[in-house]
Structures are given as C-alpha cells and as structure tokens.
Amino acid sequence: MTITVADANQISLARPRLWPLAIGLGVYVLLLISGDRLLNDPDTLWQVTIGQWIIDHRAVPWTDSYSFTMAGRPWISTQWLAQVAFAASYQLTGWAGPVVMTAAALGGTFYLLARLLGARLNDTATVIFAAAALALTAPHMLARPHVLAMPVMLAWVGALVGAADRRGVPSLWTLPLITLWANLHGGFVFGIALVAPFALDAVLSAERSRRVALLLRWALFGGLALAAGCLTPYGWDSILASRKILSLGEALSRIGEWAPEDFSKIGMLEITLLGGSVWRCCAA
Numbered sequence: 001m002t003i004t005v006a007d008a009n010q011i012s013l014a015r016p017r018l019w020p021l022a023i024g025l026g027v028y029v030l031l032l033i034s035g036d037r038l039l040n041d042p043d044t045l046w047q048v049t050i051g052q053w054i055i056d057h058r059a060v061p062w063t064d065s066y067s068f069t070m071a072g073r074p075w076i077s078t079q080w081l082a083q084v085a086f087a088a089s090y091q092l093t094g095w096a097g098p099v100v101m102t103a104a105a106l107g108g109t110f111y112l113l114a115r116l117l118g119a120r121l122n123d124t125a126t127v128i129f130a131a132a133a134l135a136l137t138a139p140h141m142l143a144r145p146h147v148l149a150m151p152v153m154l155a156w157v158g159a160l161v162g163a164a165d166r167r168g169v170p171s172l173w174t175l176p177l178i179t180l181w182a183n184l185h186g187g188f189v190f191g192i193a194l195v196a197p198f199a200l201d202a203v204l205s206a207e208r209s210r211r212v213a214l215l216l217r218w219a220l221f222g223g224l225a226l227a228a229g230c231l232t233p234y235g236w237d238s239i240l241a242s243r244k245i246l247s248l249g250e251a252l253s254r255i256g257e258w259a260p261e262d263f264s265k266i267g268m269l270e271i272t273l274l275g276g277s278v279w280r281c282c283a284a
Helices: 005-039 043-057 078-093 096-118 121-141 145-165 172-184 188-193 195-205 207-226 237-246 250-253 267-282
Strands: none
Touching: 005 096, 005 121, 005 195, 043 078, 043 121, 078 096, 078 121, 078 172, 096 121, 096 145, 121 267, 145 172, 145 188, 145 195, 172 188, 188 195, 188 207
C-alpha cells in the first residue's frame, strides 16, 4: 500500500493525540502491577477512617478525634472529599478500591501532562519530560488525597497556561476546577496563587492598548477563583487552614515531604536537572 504525503501528514498530526493516551494508560497499568506499593504509607488507613466517619455522621469534622497529642483540639479536614472517596472505595472492594482509584488518578494526571507537553513539544521531548516527571513523582505515588487532586491541578494549570499563551483570560467554566480541588486537598491555595504570575505574563505580552482591560479581567478571574475556593463545607476556613499549617514552626522541619531541597546529595531531582541542562545545551 502506498502512503501519500497527505496521508503521512495526517498520521503525523494524529501522533500527538495518541502519545498522551499511551503514556496515561502505561502509568495506570504500571501502578496496578505495583499494587500494594501504593499503600506503603501509614496515613492511608487514617484517610479511610476519617472518610468513614464523615459518611457515618454525614458531617465534616471540626475537632481532632484521632490524634493522641491533639485530641479534642479544633481541626478541619481540607481533604474531606478525597477521604470520603477512599472510604467508599474501601467499602466496596477492600484495599483494591483505593489502589485502583489512585492508579486511575495518576494515569489521568500523566495523560493530561502529556497533552500539555505534546501541544508544545515534539514526541521525543514529550516522552522524555513525562518520564522525568514520573521519576520525580514516584516517591509521592501513594493512596493519599493529593494524588486524587493531581488531575484537577493539571487541568487548572493547563487552563492558565493556555490563557496566558493566547493573551487572554481563562474561561469562567474553569472555576469549578478550583472548587473541586479545594474539597480534595488543601494545596488548592497554590492554584489560586498561580493566577497572579500567569496574569502578569499575559498582560506584559499583550499589546499596550489591551493591557489595562486585560489586567482587570484577570483581577476579576482571580477574585472569582478565590471565592470558588471557599465553596467547601468550611467556607473561608479552607484557605486559612494553609496559613495555620505554615505557622507550625519547628514542627515543619520534622516533616520530610515539606523539607526544602538542599542539594547535599545526588538524588533524582539533581539527576533530572543535570540531564535537562545537558540536553538543553546540546539542543541549542
């Protein structure tokens, strides 16, 4: 069979749409095979327990009921929806439920990442960057609420990137993403914070005659995003909760996942940065 130039062009245009799907499915299958590794975190049972409490009481917690040192103290769960999802999946199929849900969320995350990369990079670069992202996030691939929020995070960031690239403002239809994120995980505050730098990029890149109007539109979008982040059972407290976490003082230094990178030893981040620098120099 003879392939014409037009056919070759159509195949080339179809490939970027196939790579994201292949990458997403690949990650999903890989994580299903690893299975129990996704449960290698002591907090997973706690997440299921809190979710079951919410289901049983049909309410969200306002005090700490399961902590030895802080029992009875005021406390809110900014990840209540993810905890309910984990508890419901555990009720249905045991520990297989959280494993499948976590694998699906991560597969969806890498599908979205590959789509964002594929829109700007060639196939080879897309696969390389997706592989680097997989290596960097591997230690955090656990059955915890932040994983369920990852696809939402990618979709939100993708909307901001797309708006900045076209010198416009994200659609108001993207605001439900920040509401969903706010109910899945407290990291949504960083999503709201990202509005400012993307707005600055879009405004500075636009024609001078459009800058003021564009800035006002981004300001309106940022205000609406802030309001959308308060659409949780806790309202404004969902945003204030992150401030309370950051004010823990010395206790923060004892949480490994919050520790800054000190570059005192060679790890995956250092290898990735070095490899990226070399690749960039060779490509220049």
